[in-house]
Structure formats: structure tokens, C-alpha cells
Amino acid sequence: MLFIFSLFIFTIHYSLFTIHLLFAEEYKFEASEFEKKPYRIGGYIEFYPVLFGLDKNSSLYKLNFYDRSEGGTTKQYNGNLQLEGSLEKGILRAYVKTFTNYTNSYQTETTKTTVFEGKISIKPTDSFIAEAGKKTLNWGKGYAWNPTAFLDRTKDPNDPELSREGFIVGSLDFTKSLSGPLKTFSFTPVLIPVYFGVNDDFGELDHLNFASKFYFLLYDTDIDLMFLTGGSKTTRYGMDFSRNLASNLEIHGEFSWINDFKKTITDSSGNTSQDRYNAINYLMGLRYLTEKDTTFILEYYHNGTGYNPKEMRDYFTFIDRAYEMYTSKGNRTMLNKAINLASNAYGRMNPAKNYLYLRISQKDPFDILYWTPAVTLITNIDDKSFSLMPEISYTGITNFEFRLRGGPIVGTRGSEYGEKQNDYRIDFRIRYYF
């Protein structure tokens, strides 16, 4: 921890000194310096070490470390490279975004490159765009969660602004501006093929799925209506909205209805059953800026597909029993079943029913520019367990971003955060954009 903090301070001080030496020239500006080129290459490279403080009594520690003995902490070193490139000619544009991750942890040392996006666009007019290829749709207005993001991979509420891998789709965007209370209308139909080798992690194979989004800017309120159907997932409908109530207050919400949702449930002995029902998810949130430049982001999320506290407790009890079976008799059958349940159901990013997200960030504290301290609380309202993550970031050096954060993961035995593998987590990120 001390090492990471010292590294953080040293890196910033060294960079500030270097920049200060470079500062000599007068500022000048010619628009011709920024003439448009037909191609563009950019991205970022980052170093991202993480330190985990292990909770050896927790169920998920037992599940992940049942056959190994770790100390009180584990380290993970990550190096990431995101590359973006585009080529534009007339109404045609090609765009690709790749993400290469190097990870060195107690489990493994891996390097993996993923194409996050790769698409061709045709824009014959400013109101019509057709796209084909791998892309992210990013539906929904929520900051930490998006129950209406039917076509996206799940967002990590611990880092909601990270890029994510898209799916291969064909889509159109038709937009019309109007006068009167309805200022804008957009229609976005999307085709999502799901076959062997194409979007095969989206849902059931051998279906051509169809989704659409209708957007309205009506009475200064953003409103989206959307649906997904086709067979790979059960049919679902959604709605979201966002509106500024004042020059410093924004509110937003999302609602989705999932037809015939199938939920796998285990009891404390590992007997599984499937519950089928129409699931309702919703989110309400606000973003508020005070006179002192403190930003509050507050969101409540009801996950109708999630597990209640008793169901979560049963699962953790089952893991404890499976672990006991393994340590006393060397039998891994139950542990394998628990691992399988984690990957398919209970191990989701947010497996429980009701969550609250609160992020408070202070821009330029004490009038010092580019430093932003913040604290993020994510809590499971039902079992009162939570993760609390204070952080500080610095963006004062052109094209560099520094972030140091760390905090406890707290909860009683049997609660969601109480049974996480870690007691605390500290991470540091230095990112350079080019």
C-alpha cells in the first residue's frame, strides 16, 4: 500500500517537474494545425496493479482457493493497451477498437487481445446511418447499472466508464428533428445473429434476434422505448428517461420487463430448481452538483432477476458444506457444482435484488485544479453489506491520468459482500493517452 502510494506521488511530482521545465513557449493557435485527416489512430496504455486483502473465512474464498494456500494478500499486475483506428472516405467509415490485457496474478500469467468493436458505417445523410459489424449499443440512462441494456455486456459498477466488448450486429439509425414539444425522434432497429462462432455468448444459438429503440426528446426530457425478441433470450421490453430539473440537477430512470425469466436456485444442500417468472427491473437516479462543485450520483436499482437474502445465504451455506466435504473427504463433486452455479447464476456482477449506489466527488478541492477526490458506496440494501471505495485522481498532466483507490468490502456472514473473497482492495492506475 505504502509502495503504491509512494509510486503515485513520485510519478506525479516527477511529471509535474518535467512539464514545468518544458513550459516556456508562448501559446499560439492556427486552425490549420487541426485540419481533418481521413484516418485516425489513438488509444491508451495503462499500468494497473491491484492488491487484494483476502477474507479466508468467506465462502467465495473457499470456492476459489480450496486447493491452495495463499497469504493474507494477493497481488495482480495488469497492463492494458486500447487501440482505436478509423478510416473515412465520403459517406463510408471503418472503425476498429481492440483491447489487449496482460495479467499476472496468483492464478496465471496471460496476454489476451479482444476486438471490442469493428464496424463499417454508411452515412448518406445527417439523419440516416447504417452500421454493420461488432459494436456496443449502450442503451439505458443509469450510471452504475442499465437494466435496459439488452444488447450489451454487463457493466461493472466499480468502474462504469470502462469500454466493453460489443456484439456483431447490423443496425440503422434514423433521426428527425422537429419543432414543438417533440424536438427529436430517432428510430434504431438492430439485428443480432446468434450462431456458432457469432455472438455465441449472447444467448441460445441458432436465432436471428431483433431489437429496436425509439428515442424522443419530448418536453426537454429524453425518453427511450426499446424491446428485444428473437429466441436467444426471452422477449423483453424497456423504457428509460432523463431530464434536467435545474442547472445543477439531473434525474434519470430505467424500467425493464423480462418475459418468462428462468432463475436457477439452490438450497443449502445443493439441490437446484428453476423458477420461471416475468421479471421486473428498475432504476432511479440523480446527479446533483452543489455550489462548491461537489457532484453526487445516487442510484437505486431493483434487480428482479436477482436473489433475495435467503437465497444468497443458502448458496453460501452450500459452498461451506461443499468445502467441508472436500477438506474432510477429498470429494470435489459438490464444489464443482458450486463453481458451476457461480459461473451461471450466483456469480453475476450483481446477483442480489436491491442495490444502492452513491458516488460523491469533489472537483478541484481547495481551488487546486485537476485533483478529484471521490468516494463510492455500493450497498446491497437487503443484507446491508457494502463496498466503500475512496479514491483520488489527477488529470493535470496532458494525456496522463492517475488514480489511486482502495477500500473495505464489508458485511456479516451470509451476506453478499461479507462472503466476497476479499476484505479490501487497493488499486492504482496510470494511463497515458496517445
Place this chain on the structure above:
Amino acid sequence: MKRMVIFLLALFIAIPVFAIDGTQLLKEIDRNLNPESYELYRKLINIEPDGRKKEYVLFTAKKGKDKVAALFLSPASDKGRSTLRLGDNMWLYIPNVGKPVRITSLQSVVGGIFNNADIMQLDYSDEYTVEKIEDLKNQYLLHLKAKTKTVAYDRLKFWADKKTKTPVKIECRTEADMLIKTLYFKEIKDFGGGIIRPSIIETDSPLYKGYKSIIMIAGIKKREFKDEVFTLTFMPKMESLR
């Protein structure tokens, strides 16, 4: 008799001031600053008390009274970000996040003294009413009041040059008359197409003692855009306007 002469003289001097139509003058100033619809290249520079600075370059498109969009061209960490304003509605698009997010006018996209309303400014005459005009020697001093609560600064004290009818200095104040920032307009330049206006705007703020921000303007020209350019769907495609 002497009092009568003084009264008549005072009345004579005062007549031109009352004769000025404040709204018309503000509209004239707006048109001298930029055409109603235009494209513009700007550089924003934040300068810290020790001289360190951070620069941003933006391409801006404006149409009519209430449509403004801006695209960040530099630095690399901000490249591809775009902002959109439709009246009181404002959005920010960050390429990594991949979707437009509603923002408020008082937030700051770039940090420093500038806030979103400064970056996506509409015509002054569309956001403010003229409450009073003072006739100074070479300048007019306009006292402006925001038309709605959603305007970033409730009051402006606006000094305009009589000859060029362009701003010289603007004090941005709260409803309680607290000074938030002061803008100084400098170096009048001929940008072509009949646009002759200050090319540099310096800003300081008692809230950020020792800090200074500068806007440098280049490449402003009249241009018509389709309404659909100013929509959420178009935000990721703004580069195609250049």
C-alpha cells in the same frame, strides 16, 4: 434659472442613453461576435499560478438560437468527446462510455474556470434581458438579467465598445450579486466574411485565485447545418462535419 439650465442639460445628456434600445444593442453585439449559424475552432488554455498550463482544442457548430455542438480535437485524452446543447438541455458524449449522458450547465467538462455553459454558449440576447444601460465615455455598460433559472449566471455586467459594438469585459454574477468570473475580450481580428471580433478572451475568477483561462478563436465562418446534426444520435459522428 441656473437650476433650469442644469436640468435641461442633464436631460439633454441623458436622452441618448434612454434612446438606446438595449435589446437591439445586445442583438447587434451578438451578431458582431458571430453569425447566427457558424463553425468555429477554439483553443482553451487553463493556466495555473505557477505557469503550468493545459490546452484543449474544440470544433464548434452552432445553428439558430438554441443549437450548439462541440467536438474535442485535442488533447488525445479528450479527443472524440463531444457536447451538445439544445436550449437548456446539455449532453456529453465520451467515446469510452459510448453513449451521450445528460449534464448540467454548471458542470465543467474540461475542468478549470470554464463550465459547460461557457463552452456551449448561446447568443447573449437569447439568454438575457437588458435591465439597464449606462453610457460611459467610450463604452456602454449593460446590466443583464437571465431570462430563466437554468442560465448558468444570473446576472452579467457587460461593458461593450461603442465603436465596434463588441464586448470589452463581462462580469458574471450570481443572483446575490457575487462575482463568479470576469471575461476580458482582447485583440480584435478580421476573420473574413465580415466577422471582425475579439480573438482572445481571458478569464479569471475570485473562486480560483491565481488561475487564468484563455480562449483563442480561429477559423470562424458562417455555415448552415441540418437540424439532425444537433441530436444525440449524431454526437459520436461529429467528426464528419469537419
